[in-house]
Amino acid sequence: MELSVHGETETVGVGVTTGFLARKLGVSPTTLRSWDRRYGLGPAVRADGHHRRWSPDDVAMVQEMCRLTAAGLPPAEAARSAKEAARGRVAVSPLLAARTQAGVRIPEWSAATAPGPGTAGSRSGTGLPLGDVGQDCRGLARAVVRLDALGVQEQLAAAVRTHGLTRAWDEVMVPTLRAVGRKWESSGDRYVEVEHLLSWHVSATLRHVYVSASGRTPRATASPVLLACLPDEQHTLPLEALNAALAERRVPVLTLGGAVPPEALMTAVRRVGPPAVVLWSHSRSTANLPLARHIAATRWGVRGARTRSQVLLTGPGWGGQSGPGLLRPHHLAEALRLITAPDNRPDDYGALAT
Secondary structure, three states, rough: EEEEOEEEEEEEEEEEEEHHHHHHOOOOOOHHHHHHHHHOOOOOOOOOOOOOOEHHHHHHHHHHHHHHHHHOOOOOHHHHHHHHHOOOOOOOHHHHHHHHOOOOOOOOOOHHEEEEEEEEEEEEEEEEOOOOHHHHOOOOOOOHOOHHHHHHHHHHHHHHHHHHHHHHHHHHHHHHHHHHOOOOOOOOOOHHHHHHHHHHHHHHHHHHHHHHHOOOOOOOOOOOOEEOOOOOOOOOHHHHHHHHHHEEEOOOOOEOOOOOOOHHHHHHHHHHHOEEEEEEEEOOOOHHHHHHHHHHHHHEEEOOEEEEEEEEEOOHHHHHOOOOOOOOOHHHHHHHHHHOOOOHHHHHOOOOOO
């Protein structure tokens, strides 16, 4: 069998060099040497006075290592499983078995999912400042750093399927998004592509949840909850998460997205008459407390039975700001509780909320 990388061809039957294999896997030769030194994932046969040659079995073992780390296993655990597979034993580690039973499909290896240079010594295996997070979060981080789009989508779908949307958002998506953002800020122009890839797939996952939930919900007769970003605010993912979570609970919702002008926002409030308006601000420069107060004071309906919206100030841009008619939830679960609490809903929501 022959392998070809960028026009180079080597015959696997007689073994390939470390440099060639590194280019095929998309890793550095240093990473392969590190795996050999740390975990014993090296060529089984070494000829004195010659470059090390990797046999087909050696190549398959390292490919398995890449595949398992892309699925979220720690390098040491992945190395043990890869070596057992190479020896013909199919004993599966408890961690890998648990992930398989939970419905996590181990992605097929490709060059895009291989670990990048310099990741072997990182606590997370990604170079991202993840901190104390779960294995699902680490698996997602590994996939996104490698720009493995399919792996990212599989990890996100598995997290939602295993934990539910709210926990998946709080424990998997948000920590990874924050870690990528911190890495981007500290690395100049690097990691922009990583942030864009992750944001796109998080958005796609949240919208899939929303569309799936909406298809199971009868058309509502109550006014929808209104979600909007403040003018000049483009960070929409938190609102997309709330949008999907409300749809799962069969609460009607209307999302206007990013950077909604004040006039358009007020027009929507008057036309829809929402029981709650959620305003997202990521930074202090976009928070607009006078606009929030104006919305909270706006009333509609027939004379003698006029009503107004509860206004939720969400996002770090608001700081500690609040006021009459303004609620300040600090996380997704709290916002859901405030919106779906019986005291905050018209009577006809009772038939819609689960």
